[in-house]
Amino acid sequence: MPFDVDRSARDESTEAWRALLGARRAARELSDGEPGLPPVGAPGRAARPAIAIPPDTLFAPLLHSDPARPFVVAQLGQSLDGRIADGLGESRYINGRRGLTHLHRLRALVDAVVIGASTAIADDPGLDVRHVEGDNPARVVIDRRGRVPPTLRLFRADGARRVVVVGAGARVAHAPGVEVLRVREDADGFAPADLVAALHAAGLRRQLIEGGAETVSRFIDAGALDRLHLIVAPVLLGDGPTGFSLKRPRRLSDCDRPPTRIYALGGDVLFDCDFSDAGSAGQRQQVEMADPQVE
Numbered sequence: 001m002p003f004d005v006d007r008s009a010r011d012e013s014t015e016a017w018r019a020l021l022g023a024r025r026a027a028r029e030l031s032d033g034e035p036g037l038p039p040v041g042a043p044g045r046a047a048r049p050a051i052a053i054p055p056d057t058l059f060a061p062l063l064h065s066d067p068a069r070p071f072v073v074a075q076l077g078q079s080l081d082g083r084i085a086d087g088l089g090e091s092r093y094i095n096g097r098r099g100l101t102h103l104h105r106l107r108a109l110v111d112a113v114v115i116g117a118s119t120a121i122a123d124d125p126g127l128d129v130r131h132v133e134g135d136n137p138a139r140v141v142i143d144r145r146g147r148v149p150p151t152l153r154l155f156r157a158d159g160a161r162r163v164v165v166v167g168a169g170a171r172v173a174h175a176p177g178v179e180v181l182r183v184r185e186d187a188d189g190f191a192p193a194d195l196v197a198a199l200h201a202a203g204l205r206r207q208l209i210e211g212g213a214e215t216v217s218r219f220i221d222a223g224a225l226d227r228l229h230l231i232v233a234p235v236l237l238g239d240g241p242t243g244f245s246l247k248r249p250r251r252l253s254d255c256d257r258p259p260t261r262i263y264a265l266g267g268d269v270l271f272d273c274d275f276s277d278a279g280s281a282g283q284r285q286q287v288e289m290a291d292p293q294v295e
């Protein structure tokens with residue numbers, strides 16, 4: 001598990017960020033993100049952004065992702081004791097300034113930022129990129145039952161697309177311009193793969209799942225993530241909701257250890273976990289249990 005402070009500093013410089021934004025915009029100009037694209041390799045299409053970026057850059061997997069399929073990254077910030085909000089539900093300042101900058105950079109590189117209904121209601125987040133140079137992504141809320149008020153900040157008209165994902169029977173009353181995406185649901189809600197496919201079909205290829213814990217856990221459980229960025233802050237909250245809770249009961253000896261890189265973000269630590277097929281193929285390690293007989 002390499003820990004590369006030099007690379008963290010390099011990736012965070014203004015020059016590196018401008019190069020990434022350039023790569024992002026070049027990819028957009030090649031119609032990346034549009035539904036019904038011609039196949040990869042066809043004239044007018046590039047599998048990689050026209051502007052080269054170092055392959056070991058933290059954001060390279062996102063920018064180099066296959067333009068023919070969705071790319072899904074989740075991010076959560078948590079305390080040392082694994083909590084994503086304090087006892088009063090406040091989550092905004094768990095991570096430090098550099099963690100926040102990282103989140104805004106992620107937002108600027110994706111087409112859509114996706115949150116669950118409970119986060120929308122609890123935090124009323126703006127979901128913009130005000131701490132960095134770049135464009136605001138589309139704002140998407142998963143609101144199966146239509147319980148998210150239309151007055152929340154994520155629905156403000158500021159030029160970014162606003163999308164509410166609802167079930168077949170949900171009644172919603174949103175302002176003109178807010179897109180209502182109806183997705184098939186079963187007793188357990190929406191299958192994350194169906195959510196990803198519906199957003200992709202709507203022209204939103206790179207998707208950032210920004211919480212909360214239930215939403216991200218559903219994506220991990222369903223194997224619907226390419227990447228997870230987990231930022232751990234050196235703070236003990238002692239109380240409050242915890243991060244992931246996965247359905248599969250697991251013994252330590254059976255658990256997954258996705259290939260992971262670690263970056264320093266000031267006092268916070270970013271774990272960049274690779275859940276993609278490429279990451280899991282041959283690289284997922286089994287935990288070696290010590291044999292008490294031998295010791």
Ligand SMILES: NC(=O)c1ccc[n+]([C@@H]2O[C@H](COP(=O)([O-])OP(=O)(O)OC[C@H]3O[C@@H](n4cnc5c(N)ncnc54)[C@H](OP(=O)(O)O)[C@@H]3O)[C@@H](O)[C@H]2O)c1
Pocket residue numbers: 075076077078083084085089090091094115116117118119120122123142143144145146147188189190191192210211212213214215216218241
């Ligand atoms: N530290 C961080 O990085 C961070 C980030 C975001 C949020 N938070 C905190 O997290 C807390 C909220 O998180 P949470 O885990 O309680 O809730 P959440 O993930 O924000 O929202 C869960 C709700 O979203 C809907 N939903 C999500 N996925 C769905 C699916 N696949 N199918 C159907 N419905 C789906 C459901 O709404 P219905 O119940 O209406 O069906 C579900 O109950 C807040 O305290 C917030 O401050 C922390």
